[in-house]
Amino acid sequence: MMVRKNITVNKETFEQFDKIAKVKGIKFSIWVNSKMEEFVDLEKSKVQFFKPVYFNEDRSKQIFEDSNGSLWERDVLNKNEFGEWIKSVE
Numbered sequence: 001m002m003v004r005k006n007i008t009v010n011k012e013t014f015e016q017f018d019k020i021a022k023v024k025g026i027k028f029s030i031w032v033n034s035k036m037e038e039f040v041d042l043e044k045s046k047v048q049f050f051k052p053v054y055f056n057e058d059r060s061k062q063i064f065e066d067s068n069g070s071l072w073e074r075d076v077l078n079k080n081e082f083g084e085w086i087k088s089v090e
Helices: 011-024 028-046
Strands: 050-055 061-066 071-075 086-088
Touching: 011 028
Parallel strands: none
Antiparallel strands: 050 061, 061 071, 071 086
16 A cells, blocks of 8 residues: 655755656656665664563663573663663673
């Protein structure tokens, strides 16, 4: 299913793109859709999912496993954002 959207692009850049794309038989909407798919795939590959595994002995750190099976630890006493809490467990 496709969604119709109006977008604003730089006139000079579009004119240059259009000249090249016409020669190659590329439609603007197909190219934009392809670039959006590339962007989404790239961003999805950067996302890591963490699941809690256990706490250390004094419960000051929680150990997590990411979607690749690597272990990370979070200092549960630290009040910073989650992304700043994580470091690799050696």
